[in-house]
Amino acid sequence: VDRAVAEALDGADALASFRDRFPIPDGGPIYLDGNSLGRPSYAVQEALGAGLLDWERHLVGGWRRWIDLPVQVGDRLGGLIGAATGQVLVCDSTTVNLYKLADAALAHQADRTVIVGDANDFPTDRYVLAGLAQARGRHLRLLPSHPVTGLDLDDLAAAVDRHTALVCLSHVNYRSAARLDLAAVTDLAHDCGALVLWDLSHSAGAVPVELDAVGADLAVGCTYKYLNAGPGAPGYLYVRRGLAGELHQPIQGWFGQQDQFAMGPGYQPAAGVARFLTGTPPILGLLAVQAAVELLGEAGVDRLWAKSQGLTRLLVELVRQRLEPVGATLASPADPDSRGGHVSIAHPRAWPWCAALIERGLVVADFRTPDVMRLGPAPVYTRFVDVYDAVERIAEVVAADRDGSLPKPDRSRVT
């Protein structure tokens, strides 16, 4: 594979023009960390500017337009995760949403004692579940998945039974990008009467998710990775239609109240998913999510996924060609059908490499302790030549490292 291959792929890229929707300076580092924090689009910048002006001009009157944003933006976001309207809210953080949904699921499954998760799942997911298991007298069973290929479905099948209240898993693993079969896992959980809660943080915006089609019960995710809504932009949650009315929201806030401005004496949950709202929603964040999701909707889930697969396929080939010979190993599934939108490599020197790539303004990649470099080519703004050039630059830094010319890096602080 040489650069001409990448150039040809760019020439045939149906999403090529979407790169122009983002301010990207020429000559800067190649950004392969869109799976940690996505780039701002002009649309998001304009939406935030318009929101600021709306606040300045209309002050409290702005609430006439703002009050339903969590539901309205949720409906739009639903289009990216296979959810029909009335099932998705944009609100709170992923962590808080996970807590609300998992707690509601446990209360719903009162006679079942076990939560099943993945020992290699993202920390906040494991921590939230551990806290809930302890507080609600349940047992959290974290399955020892493979660090590269992820959770084995046979292991999962052996672990779920009539005691399982909830199966809570990430669709795509934050570290390896190992991707679970959404339908198979959902069926497996349902076959034994368990509810299933998906974390879509590393899927939505790059990887197709068909929540309604597979009959998923619950899902959460963040909007600051592939969705490009900004650092700490609000998270989202999904509750299957029909299930929402049966669930009890633990954080009984005034935005989840049936008739909010009656301000009545007792809490009466809103009819559907809206009961999972809590406090006053972050309006500027919601406007950013709205603009970000509209842009990705234009690009289209199918085209984003096709491009994402093309980018990671090229990346894996280049890793094999340029980085495996110098001792790096692929730390993501080799099979594209089992992979999400990023590619990880492992090497004991991954951290000095990452740090040098950033310091030298070459490539922004993500380090995950102790030895993993994550490369996340967001499909909406990353070119195939970016992937090609990034691997060349990584190879240069690896060569410099072998010559002993890399300085000792500072401690990492990346998310």
Added chain:
Amino acid sequence: VDRAVAEALDGADALASFRDRFPIPDGGPIYLDGNSLGRPSYAVQEALGAGLLDWERHLVGGWRRWIDLPVQVGDRLGGLIGAATGQVLVCDSTTVNLYKLADAALAHQADRTVIVGDANDFPTDRYVLAGLAQARGRHLRLLPSHPVTGLDLDDLAAAVDRHTALVCLSHVNYRSAARLDLAAVTDLAHDCGALVLWDLSHSAGAVPVELDAVGADLAVGCTYKYLNAGPGAPGYLYVRRGLAGELHQPIQGWFGQQDQFAMGPGYQPAAGVARFLTGTPPILGLLAVQAAVELLGEAGVDRLWAKSQGLTRLLVELVRQRLEPVGATLASPADPDSRGGHVSIAHPRAWPWCAALIERGLVVADFRTPDVMRLGPAPVYTRFVDVYDAVERIAEVVAADRDGSLPKPDRSRVT
């Protein structure tokens, strides 16, 4: 009292120049709803613009500056509520923060069965407490406070005893502005071994709060009222130093973890108040709070309070002079020592009046069902002549109403 009195008060106003820090067009409606949604300052607008640019330019690298913002901005905000550093976080919404702190307090007071609150407190406070009481097998005792003068301390004293786990109250009532004695209530709760949790949403930024001095245990509040940080900007929470380490945070998120980026197998809470962080914090919202709090810090708590008292004193006099004769009654404490930063009036026609004042571009005030008009002159940008002119305009609309010339208003949507 005539307009010359108001003009003289403006002439002597030590904070007069702060109005220029906010974009306020000439000839617009008089804004007396800063206790619902404060105005944006130029500083907040610039901070948000700078944050957007920081995201665009530095992408994930921005986290080096952003990661400690919840603690750093919390420390700054602490200056407005009498809290030394290391006890305040800016994070999540007021509702979620109230839930976290109340749940932690209940777990800490495992052998006590009762939560004491105010039946006339803001809905989200009552709903959160009701949900927790039910879920944790406790009893919520909501005391029937007076709708104008608020909770009677003798009633509170009679209600708390060795069974009381938590006393949770608003410092200033959202509706009447009745202000509780922070020290007296805190002592009363402590004398029987209860913890006390204050909602400061209607205090901070106008009314002085001395959390450390009175020995308060816990507090929450919002930043979009007198703090002017924008619609749905993040809330804050306070945990007394020494108490934080004893409390268990129910929502075990990765930002509350001791060594966040070790991403280790088990949750180990951060040492102090930081354990009450949950998910990825909203960075643009935090930057807005930072700028907003710095501006109020410049104005100074003492000067803000002196001006706030001056404004509400004038307002009460004008209500007596112009609105009581047409049948409106003061729905806030007449005694300034028992009042917060706003003044409410009651009349069966309050809603048509509010709607007409907004529709005619005269005054933006807040309606609270069924018959209350709230007038909140935020001290940092409201002039004494604004208060004078606003009451004149209200009187005009009342006169029009008596002539039968007010149209039937639409349904209200205000917060």
